[in-house]
Every structure is written in structure tokens, then in C-alpha cells.
Amino acid sequence: MANKLDPKVAEKVMLKAKFQPLEPYQGASTPWKVKCLLCEKIVKVSYHNIKNGFSGRKQCCSPVAGISKGDALTKFNKHGFIVLGDYTTSNKSIEVKCKKCKRISKRSFQSLERLGKKMRCVWCSNLRKDPKEVVTFMIKNGLKPKTPYKGANEPWSCVCLKCKKEVSSSYASVRDGKGCKYCAGNFIDSKDAEKNMINWGYKPQEPYNGTHYNWKSLHIPCGNVVSPEYAQIQQGFGGCRHCAEWGFQYNKKSYLYLITHKQLKAHKVGIGNVAKKLKADRLHRLKLEGWELFKKWNFDEGKKALKVEQKVFKVLRDDMKLPIFLTKKQIRNEGYSETINSDSITLLELEKIIKKVIKQSKVN
16 A cells, blocks of 8 residues: 655645645645645645646646636637637636637637637537437438437437338438448348248248347248358258258268378268269369278268267367367368367277277267
8 A cells, every 4th residue: 555645745845836835734646725835826736647747737826827808809809610618727628609600619718729820710620519400410311310419429329211120320420421230231131030040941840039149940841940141041052961952961861980190190981972073072072182981981871970970079178178279370161160080099099999989879
């Protein structure tokens, strides 16, 4: 804990800065009633500010502080403002009227001095907008506000005049070219998403979580439960592996493979469908990338191979805590998540695990 400052030391610092304390010292940040020894005005300044190099004379010896009312009004007039309020001190904001746009705002004389030639009317410089003008602008851009205008960057509840949905936007975002998130295709209402999925042949079995989340759904044509992404179906890609004519298919003859790559120091367990053409065979493509086959197990259906693969990785990832070894950049084809560090387990140990899973599953 810091030592409490001796009041006598504080008083010496203030006297050195030409301020005579008129009351006992209360604390470093507490305003201290003092008399300026230069202009003899009584003001309040803190020991903290004086100690840290601030002059403390904005209230007394400052040219701004001591300016007369007449000089202040002349200066306002020079900057294009007609003073409407009663001028008292330089730091107090008063009502002024812009000679150019005739609108009223509040300004202090200090702000005029601080900004100098840059000082402009908040209305003419678009720093402030008339609420009526803003509402008109929003409606012109397809959004009808439901609540009063609070500020350019404040969230604003509106109704889209096109899709009739309620959105939260802001004047600044609409001014920058952004509008209704639904109409822009960046967002979809959960009810609309569910309706679209049903129209596309998928009946959702759980609430909607987002366009790129797996959505458990019943594929109406075949009756199987699958988990495609909404975005995937929206873009025209299939979502049911049972009916697909692409990728890994459940109802075709398949195999589970165990391969290794010496340069990458990795092993890999995966599955593939038996292909009629060599170039379509998954294992063939992996061999072209330097992978060497150690063992392969054949299955009459893809879903059986998948079941074994899932159980093998449960042992490797959950029980043995062996992490994914390679990254997406290190392996050209899909399947980086199926890799294991070759230093953490041998091919013979992997083979033993696979055989045990196959035996337990009774699918071979």
C-alpha cells in the first residue's frame, strides 16, 4: 500500500506552482480550494494534476477563462454563430444558432478556441442529424423505425418494408450501404429455415442453430436421419449420404484402410467405397501422394465400414488421447482429422485395435 502524502509536502508543491492553499489537504485527486498567486483568483485544482505537469490555470490566468462577454460574442459571430443563451463562463455550453443552416446547437467558448478554424456547425458538418430527416432516410432505404432515434450508431428497431420482418439496425450502418439482413441473405429466420428445409425434402428434428451448423433432419424421400448444414442444402448440395451419388455412400461395397507416410511421419485410418474406375478410388489417390498401404478390410456396405471407423477413433481419441496429427495444409485430400503421429503408436498396434473392433462389431 502506498504511503500517505504529507500535507506539508503537498502544500510546498502547490506553492511552487503559484497556488496558495486555502483549506486543508484532502487527497491527491480531490479538488483543492486555492488562490492563484498570479491573478489572485480563487479556483479549485487537484494536487494530482499539478504534480503531473498540468498548469491548472484554465480557470484563472488562461486567456480563455478571462475573456470578456463582449469579446466572446464577437468570437462566436466570427465563427458563424449567433449566441442565443446567456454567456457566463468560457467552459459553459450555451445555445447558438448557425448563420448558414439556421439550426440551433450548444457550444462553449473553450471549444471555439480549442478547434480554431476547424470549428463548424454540427448540423452543417453532419455530426448531428435531425431525427425527422433520419427517419425519412431510413424509410427511403426500406426500413421503417419502430422507436425514436437515439444516435447514429445506436441499435434501432425497424421493420423491413420488403420482407416485413423486424430487424435491429442503425442509421450509420444503413448510411454505409447495409440494410435488412434477411433480404441481404446474411441471415434467415428460424421459421423460414425450417419451412425451406421441409420444401427441400428434410424435416428438422431439432431447433435451428445457424446456416453452418449440422441440423439433425429426417430425409423424407428415404426415411433416414441425417445432419446436413442449412447452407449446404440451400446451395444445392445433397445432404443425405444414403441417397447421394457423390462422396462416401452407405449402400455400396466399401473398405477400411490403414496407411502410413514416412516423410510426414504419420499413420492414417479411413474408409472408401470400392470404385469402378481407378482414378475415382480414394485409396489410389492417397497412394499417389506418398501414402503406403499396410492393411485393408473389405465390407459389403459402407455403413458397416463407417461404424467400425467411428469405434476405432473412439479408442484412439477418447481412450488413448491421441490427437489429430496433420493439418489441412499438409494433406491434399480430405482426411487430415484421421491422422495419428507414427511415433505415438505402431502400425501393428493400430491393426490390433481395428481387428478387435471388427470382432466386437461382428460385421466382418
